[in-house]
Amino acid sequence: MTISNKLLGPGEPELVESSVPKRSRCSLTATHSGSRRTAPKQxxxxVVLVETGRVQFSWTTARHALxxxxxxxxxxxxxxxxxxxVVAHGVVKVGAAGKGHSTSKRDGTALTRRVEVDVMHASTDGIGASGCEPTGTVLVRAGDWMQSRGGGVDVFSNGPKCTSLSNPYQCVELVxxxxxxxxxxxRIRGDAWEFWDHxxxxxxxxxxxxxxxxxxxxxxxxxxxxxxxxQYGHVQVVDSVSGSTVHVVQQNSAGARADLQISASGAIGGRSWPGNSEYVKGFLHAKKNVLSAAQAFNGHIVQWDGDRKTQKTAWWVSGGKRYWIPTSAVYYCLKNSGAPGPDVLTATVLDSLPDQNGAWVxxxxxxTGVGSGPPPTETDPGGPVDPNPPQPPPAPTTWAETTGSVAHTWTNYTNAGGSEGPTxxxxxxxxxxxxxxxxxxxxGNTWWYRIAQSPWNGAYYVSADAFYNNGATSGSLRGTPFVDNNVANC
Known part of the structure; x- marks a missing residue:
């Protein structure tokens, strides 16, 4: 018999594990011999049917346990x-309830508020498993998930039984x-289910x-x-989203990775296993969890919104840095190679992408790469010159629209996915x-807007459902149009 806590205080959890005969029915009995002031208590x-050969018993010690x-x-x-x-024995000691408590009625309270039994290999979130890696084994490397956010953190095994109430790598530890x-x-305090409120x-x-x-x-x-x-709940972290599938990572579970199905309304269904059930309360989105300019514009051609020249200076972004595009020939070569842009950025966003002075693309x-030596010029471009050099496009017509709630922006409007932009x-x-x-x-609204202004710069889309679409700038969204029909079609 393995006892996780041999000296208990009132209100503290206990976990007892034991080897037992396979395919047998088992129970745990706790007996107090009593004293001059209290009768024996049991x-x-x-009783639980055990198929695996190991069983665990868990309980929370009563607040005024004997x-x-x-x-x-x-x-x-x-x-x-x-x-x-009897196949196993053990002893636990329970301390007094504390100073100021009477010893008449309260000392007669049983050891437990409840004693629950579970087959050893049932995981904390209800997914059966066995044969997991030793505690502390890295199951998913930090760089192998959440790659659109620069990677996550290492995901660890919580023990060879996959789950444990006492080992350190709980689901909340990962979050x-x-x-x-x-x-x-x-840090967020509390059990997993309490994270929503805490x-x-x-x-x-x-x-x-x-x-x-x-x-x-x-x-x-x-x-x-x-x-x-x-009752303790569970927390998972979203790795990525592909259509109606949410890919997650987690600790203290049978698998470090899992796939969940999500409906068009953003709903994930519940699940149950013998004696237990769980349901999704919702999603916590960190406000600082946004794509950086280096991530959003990598591989793009960018320009400054304050550049008033007829032929604007342009840069190519790679690895979060800007490289000067010296000629129109290079510019068109990049465009023909599939480089998005030009994205017209504010000085603040542009400065977050360091200009590699003296380096050119x-x-x-x-x-495509970083050039060496003197850069080519328009008179000696080192390649064919486009007969129709780029001219600044006319100022585009835009429409001012006001949100009635927080709106998330995306590069892919067909599935509300791709890369997320600033909120x-x-x-x-x-x-x-x-x-x-x-x-x-x-x-049911299917209308989306392409956002013209910085920092979205035409690269991100937003659902029109979050906007008033009728000239209003405050008040309720109830009853407002799905879309402003004055806005031109893309």
């Missing part, structure tokens, strides 16, 4: 046996290690399950439930380039 768990020594025994009855036999490593928030409202947005929100990489999925295991039949705050007015149809949100 508590017995429910102090003293409790003797534990595990008794099992094989399938064809006439009676049960707290991630959000502190990323600088998104301080997460800082300053640092996180709450999106209830089924509210129309589609999670993004780095979001925390919070589960709550009932039962001896389900090379583009030719051998590929648009509630009651913020932005310039819209055009409208088009795409992903259907919870109320």
């Amino acid at each position: 508590v017995r768990s429910r 102090a003293g020594t409790w003797r534990l025994s595990v008794a099992c009855r094989a399938k064809k046996a006439n009676a049960a036999r 707290n290690r991630l959000i502190t490593a990323k600088g998104w928030s301080t 997460a800082s409202k300053t640092d996180f947005e709450q999106h209830p399950n089924g509210s129309g929100y589609i999670p993004v990489p780095g979001d925390v999925i919070v589960w709550y439930g009932s039962g001896d295991i389900g 090379r583009c030719d039949s051998s590929g 648009i705050a509630s009651n913020q007015t932005v310039q819209i380039a055009c409208k088009l149809t795409g992903f259907r949100v919870a109320d």
Whole structure:
């Protein structure tokens, strides 16, 4: 018999594990011999059928448990046996309830508020498993998930039984290690189900399950439930989203990776296993969890929005740095190679992409890279010159639209996915380039806007459902149009 805590205080959890005969029915009995002031006391768990050869018993010590020594025994009855036999013994000691408590009625309280039994290889979130790696083994490397956010943190095994109530790598440990490593928030306290209420409202947005929100990489999925295991809930971290599939990572579970199905309304279904059930409360999105300019514009051609020259200076972004495009020939070579842009950026965004002074971009039949030596010029471009050099396009017509709630932006409007851009705050007015149809949100609206102004610069889209679409700038969104029909189609 293995006892996780041999000296218990009132209200503390206990976990007892024992080897038992396979395919037998087992129970645990805790017996207190009593004293001059108290009668003997005995508590017995429910009987459970054990197939695996190991069983665990867990409980929370009653707040005013009877102090003293409790003797534990595990008794099992094989399938064809006439009676049960004791297969393991152990002892735990319970301290007094504390100063100021009377010893008359309260000292007669049983050891436990409840004694629950579970087959040893049932995981904390209800997914059966066995044969996991030793505690502390890295199951998923930091760089192998959440790659659109620069990688996550290492995901560890919580022990050879896959799950444990006492080992350090709980599901909440993964979340707290991630959000502190990323600088998104301080630690969130409590059990997994409590993360929803305990997460800082300053640092996180709450999106209830089924509210129309589609999670993004780095979001925390919070589960709550009932039962001896389900009551603690569970938390998972979104790795990526592919259509209707949410790929997650997790600790203290049968698998470090899992796939969840999500509906068009942003709902993930519940799950259950014997005596337990769990349901998704919602998604916690860290407000600092946004793509950096280096991630958003990597491989793009960019320009400065304050450049008033007829032929604007342009750069190519690689590895979060800017490289000067010296000639129109190089510019068109990049465009023909599929480089997006030009994205017209503010000085603040442009400065976040350091200009590699003296370095220029090379583009030719051998590929794209950083040039060496003196850069080519328009009179000696080192390649064919486009007969129609680029001219500044006319100022585009845009439409001012105001949000009535927080709106998330995406590079892929067809599935509300791809890369996430900066969030648009509630009651913020932005310039819209055009409208088009795409992903259907919870109320059936399929209209999306392409955002013209910085820092989105035409590269990101937003659901028109979050906007008033009628000239209003405040008030309720109820009854407002799905889209502003004055906005041109893309």
